[in-house]
Amino acid sequence: MATAIEQNISPGIKARWPVTILSNRCLIEGESRNITANGILARCKKPLDENGTYRIVITLPKRRYIAVTGKVTWSNLDGIDPNGTFSDMAFYFVELPEEDRSLLKQAVSAQLA
Numbered sequence: 001m002a003t004a005i006e007q008n009i010s011p012g013i014k015a016r017w018p019v020t021i022l023s024n025r026c027l028i029e030g031e032s033r034n035i036t037a038n039g040i041l042a043r044c045k046k047p048l049d050e051n052g053t054y055r056i057v058i059t060l061p062k063r064r065y066i067a068v069t070g071k072v073t074w075s076n077l078d079g080i081d082p083n084g085t086f087s088d089m090a091f092y093f094v095e096l097p098e099e100d101r102s103l104l105k106q107a108v109s110a111q112l113a
Helices: 004-009 098-112
Strands: 018-023 026-035 039-044 053-060 064-075 088-095
Touching (some): 039 053, 039 064, 053 088, 053 098, 064 098
Antiparallel strands (some): 018 026, 018 053, 026 039, 039 088, 053 064, 064 088
């Protein structure tokens, strides 16, 4: 888990990377909107419970995948679009294996360059 200082200085990027969230034995497809080494803002097709914890698979560039556990810290309940797609949910990573954290940091750094 990141320290408070790391959370404040971790660079983030606007990126549209595919995400799949595992919820009650079903898969919810979505797309990232903003991502850092500590969390992700994702747009998903179904709303999730605030404060709920979920497994998330993020597809990085070059067909790399990482699996994280994220906790919903914020959701835009008013943001459902006319097509029924749930707008945005912010997740804080509560579990991210070091190898996956390294891949994520590399992907974010490559987008910043």
